[in-house]
Amino acid sequence: MILRSLLFVPADRPDRFGKAVASGADAIILDLEDSVALTNKQFGREAIAAFLPEVRTAKVFIRINPLDSGMAEADIAAVLSGKPDGIVLPKAEGAASVDALLALMGEARVGILPIASETPGAVFELGTYRFCRDALLGLTWGAEDLPAAIGASAAREEGGRYTPPYEMVRSLVLFGAHRAGVQAIETVVPDIHNRAGLEAYLNRARRDGFTGMMAIHPAQVASINAAFTPTEEEIANAREIVALFAVNPSRGVAQLHGKMIDRPHLKLAEAILARTDRSISHISSFERK
Numbered sequence: 001m002i003l004r005s006l007l008f009v010p011a012d013r014p015d016r017f018g019k020a021v022a023s024g025a026d027a028i029i030l031d032l033e034d035s036v037a038l039t040n041k042q043f044g045r046e047a048i049a050a051f052l053p054e055v056r057t058a059k060v061f062i063r064i065n066p067l068d069s070g071m072a073e074a075d076i077a078a079v080l081s082g083k084p085d086g087i088v089l090p091k092a093e094g095a096a097s098v099d100a101l102l103a104l105m106g107e108a109r110v111g112i113l114p115i116a117s118e119t120p121g122a123v124f125e126l127g128t129y130r131f132c133r134d135a136l137l138g139l140t141w142g143a144e145d146l147p148a149a150i151g152a153s154a155a156r157e158e159g160g161r162y163t164p165p166y167e168m169v170r171s172l173v174l175f176g177a178h179r180a181g182v183q184a185i186e187t188v189v190p191d192i193h194n195r196a197g198l199e200a201y202l203n204r205a206r207r208d209g210f211t212g213m214m215a216i217h218p219a220q221v222a223s224i225n226a227a228f229t230p231t232e233e234e235i236a237n238a239r240e241i242v243a244l245f246a247v248n249p250s251r252g253v254a255q256l257h258g259k260m261i262d263r264p265h266l267k268l269a270e271a272i273l274a275r276t277d278r279s280i281s282h283i284s285s286f287e288r289k
Helices: 014-021 038-051 072-082 095-105 126-135 145-150 164-180 195-208 218-227 232-247 263-281
Strands: 005-010 027-031 059-063 086-089 111-114 138-140 183-186 212-215 253-256 259-262
Touching: 005 014, 005 218, 014 027, 014 038, 027 038, 027 086, 038 072, 072 095, 086 095, 095 111, 095 126, 111 126, 126 164, 138 164, 145 164, 164 183, 195 218, 212 218, 232 253, 232 263, 259 263
Parallel strands: 005 027, 005 212, 027 059, 059 086, 086 111, 111 138, 138 183, 183 212
Antiparallel strands: 253 259
C-alpha cells in the first residue's frame, strides 16, 4: 500500500468524510483521538461504523485513542466490523504497543500505523519496530504531544524549523522506519495558509528519505502527492541505472552520463521504480512484509 498523503478528518464530522475521500489523498484518517471531544467519542464511532461500508476511492484509516486511555477497546469494537484499511495508533511505544493492539484486535488482519514519538518513552523504543514489521503499514511521528509531555514551550523555531531535540526525534523515526523496512511518513504542517512553507517542508522531507506525509487540510493533498511522486526525469534515470546493471549483474560500479554509479544508486533506482508503478496503478492491498 503506497501512502504518499494521509488526510486527517475528525470522526465527529461525517459531513466531511466524502469531501476528504474526494481530495485525492491516498488515505484518510478518521480521527477519534485529539480532534474529538470526550462527549462526542461515541458519536464519532457510530459515524465511522456507518461510513466504512460505503464504496470509496481512498483508503480509510482510523486513529483510535491511546491504549492506556480506557477508550481504545470501544474504538476497536466499533470499527473493526467495517473492515478499515488501517489503524493509526497514537502514543505508541515500540513493538510492545503494536503487539498489545494486535491482541486487542484478535483475528482481524488490519495494518497498523504507529505515531511513534509522542511520549518520552517512545523515543527509546524506535528501534524495536523491526520486530513487528509484518504488522506495520509504516511509521510516523508528531511534534505536538512530546514537547507538551516534557514541559517544553515549543518544538519549532520562529522560522518554523524544529528545535534540536525534535530534529533528533524526527531523524530517529525516519531511521526506525527504514530499519523496519516500512514507509516513513512525515508529520503535518499546521499552517494551512503557508503554501511556500509547505513546499519547502515537502522538499526537505523527500530529500531526507520520507516517502509520504500527513495532512490536516484537503488543500495540502495535491502538493503532498506531487512531492512524493517521482518525476519523469527521475523515472527515466532510474530505468537507465537498472538497465545498466542488468547487463552485468555482478558489476559493482558503472558509469552513466559521465558519472560513476554503484550499488546504492541501483537500490535507490529500484525503489523509485517500485514507488512509481504502485502510485500509478493505485495498488490497494495491504502488503505484508
